[in-house]
Amino acid sequence: MAKVDVKIEGMYQEVLKRNPGETEFHQAVLEVLECLGPVVVKHPEYLERKIIERICEPERQIIFRVPWQDDKGIVQINRGFRVEFNSSLGPYKGGLRFHPSVYLGIVKFLGFEQIFKNSLTGLPIGGGKGGSDFDPKGKTDDEVMRFCQSFMTELYRHLGEHTDVPAGDIGVGGREIGYMFGQYKRITNRYEPGVLTGKGLTWGGSLVRTEATGYGATYFVNEMLKARKDSFEDKTCLVSGSGNVAIYTIEKIHQLGGKCVACSDSNGVIYHEKGLDLDLIKQLKEVERRRISDYAAVHKDAKYIANGNIWDIPCQVAMPSATQNEINGKDAATLVKNGCIAVGEGANMPTTPEGIKVFLEAKICYGPGKAANAGGVATSALEMQQNAGRDSWSFEYTEKKLEDIMVNIHRNCFETAEEYGAPGNYVLGANICGFIKVANAMVAHGLI
Numbered sequence: 446m447a448k449v450d451v452k453i454e455g456m457y458q459e460v461l462k463r464n465p466g467e468t469e470f471h472q473a474v475l476e477v478l479e480c481l482g483p484v485v486v487k488h489p490e491y492l493e494r495k496i497i498e499r500i501c502e503p504e505r506q507i508i509f510r511v512p513w514q515d516d517k518g519i520v521q522i523n524r525g526f527r528v529e530f531n532s533s534l535g536p537y538k539g540g541l542r543f544h545p546s547v548y549l550g551i552v553k554f555l556g557f558e559q560i561f562k563n564s565l566t567g568l569p570i571g572g573g574k575g576g577s578d579f580d581p582k583g584k585t586d587d588e589v590m591r592f593c594q595s596f597m598t599e600l601y602r603h604l605g606e607h608t609d610v611p612a613g614d615i616g617v618g619g620r621e622i623g624y625m626f627g628q629y630k631r632i633t634n635r636y637e638p639g640v641l642t643g644k645g646l647t648w649g650g651s652l653v654r655t656e657a658t659g660y661g662a663t664y665f666v667n668e669m670l671k672a673r674k675d676s677f678e679d680k681t682c683l684v685s686g687s688g689n690v691a692i693y694t695i696e697k698i699h700q701l702g703g704k705c706v707a708c709s710d711s712n713g714v715i716y717h718e719k720g721l722d723l724d725l726i727k728q729l730k731e732v733e734r735r736r737i738s739d740y741a742a743v744h745k746d747a748k749y750i751a752n753g754n755i756w757d758i759p760c761q762v763a764m765p766s767a768t769q770n771e772i773n774g775k776d777a778a779t780l781v782k783n784g785c786i787a788v789g790e791g792a793n794m795p796t797t798p799e800g801i802k803v804f805l806e807a808k809i810c811y812g813p814g815k816a817a818n819a820g821g822v823a824t825s826a827l828e829m830q831q832n833a834g835r836d837s838w839s840f841e842y843t844e845k846k847l848e849d850i851m852v853n854i855h856r857n858c859f860e861t862a863e864e865y866g867a868p869g870n871y872v873l874g875a876n877i878c879g880f881i882k883v884a885n886a887m888v889a890h891g892l893i
């Protein structure tokens with residue numbers, strides 16, 4: 446806690462006391478609070494109005510039972526969550542995660558991050574997040590459908606295009622959004638595309654939404670490299686995970702002239718020195734829902750490393766795109782030692798505080814998730830705009846908007862870091878820039 450301003454330290458202790466056992470939430474709060482010391486010196490009104498204490502307390506937390514029947518007719522019970530964290534800038538917006546590790550602390554860390562991320566996009570969206578400890582892996586389509594229907598049977602009453610608009614996250618892609626949208630429509634008797642994003646293209650979805658988080662994160666890294674008069678050209682890159690974010694990060698890296706040599710899933714790592722075959726990865730993961738180990742059966746010159754650590758492979762650019770805390774202090778030191786010059790976080794909070802310290806001290810380009818992966822939610826907001834206008838935009842037009850948003854986020858973080866005397870520190874830049882906009886809106890709205 447040494448780095449936290451004394452005025453703020455007590456607030457962090459209070460967060461620990463009020464939210465016991467929620468370690469990921471504590472970590473996300475600490476990362477933001479550590480940056481706010483100089484902000485409250487410039488803005489004493491934030492202390493008077495208790496903006497920091499209020500921002501750390503979700504506006505609403507919903508926890509509910511999700512009963513469903515598996516294919517054998519056996520009753521299963523999961524737990525559902527929606528944390529509506531902050532609506533100062535717009536309706537709550539943030540994804541749903543289906544993964545066995547989900548509990549309140551994970552949903553709150555993600556919801557808290559989402560407040561500042563959504564603020565950074567410059568679009569009118571508040572922060573929220575949800576999910577369930579349901580594991581879609583190994584379930585049949587029918588089982589996933591029954592689960593999604595039961596989940597939405599409770600969640601629907603909390604949603605609305607002006608209230609709360611969920612999207613996907615780990616374990617929730619187009620299939621799950623489709624089942625949830627269908628159930629919402631059935632219960633409410635209303636065709637309201639604006640109530641969920643990540644929809645299919647024929648029923649209200651937006652072009653580029655599928656690609657948005659990965660493309661956006663890669664654009665962000667490209668901007669960091671450009672600021673140092675460098676580029677992706679001929680850079681060897683690592684992308685962890687092999688899900689939605691990872692796939693489109695690899696695609697954009699290849700388009701920008703880099704070479705991605707490894708990706709992973711929770712069982713192991715694929716290393717393909719001559720460059721990953723993205724068409725094969727898409728076929729395995731998006732179409733056939735198989736494991737990444739199957740890649741090595743097709744490409745004999747690729748190596749599958751069961752339980753391997755992707756960060757041991759030498760690279761110049763690393764883009765963690767799987768899950769929280771996947772890069773620890775030791776991994777970060779290995780990356781730096783092996784010549785890594787840029788890290789862009791496609792995943793949310795993938796680097797531990799020890800890892801972040803290593804990157805900042807080494808002064809490499811380090812783009813934290815709340816800035817680097819904001820392209821996903823930004824394009825969700827573009828989907829909402831198209832739904833509200835009953836319109837659909839071309840791929841090129843939407844991608845240009847995404848690129849402009851990422852360039853702006855980079856510029857704002859970069860300039861804020863300089864303004865606060867920490868040039869090149871995107872963690873500080875993102876946290877302060879995201880915070881101030883929300884704080885000002887909260888001051889304007891009075892004590893609510």
Ligand code: NDP
Nearest residue numbers: 614615616658686687688689690710711767768792793821
């Ligand atoms: P997917 O479910 O599509 O893919 C997740 C990938 O990460 C899979 O390859 C999965 O492997 C791997 N993974 C998940 N959990 C673990 C774990 N505990 N250990 C190791 N590997 C793991 O999710 P997304 O691609 O959508 O999300 C990835 C990250 O990006 C998450 O942190 C998410 O919050 C973040 N994000 C996503 C956005 C989006 O638009 N989708 C927007 C912004 C951030 P396996 O199949 O073995 O589980």
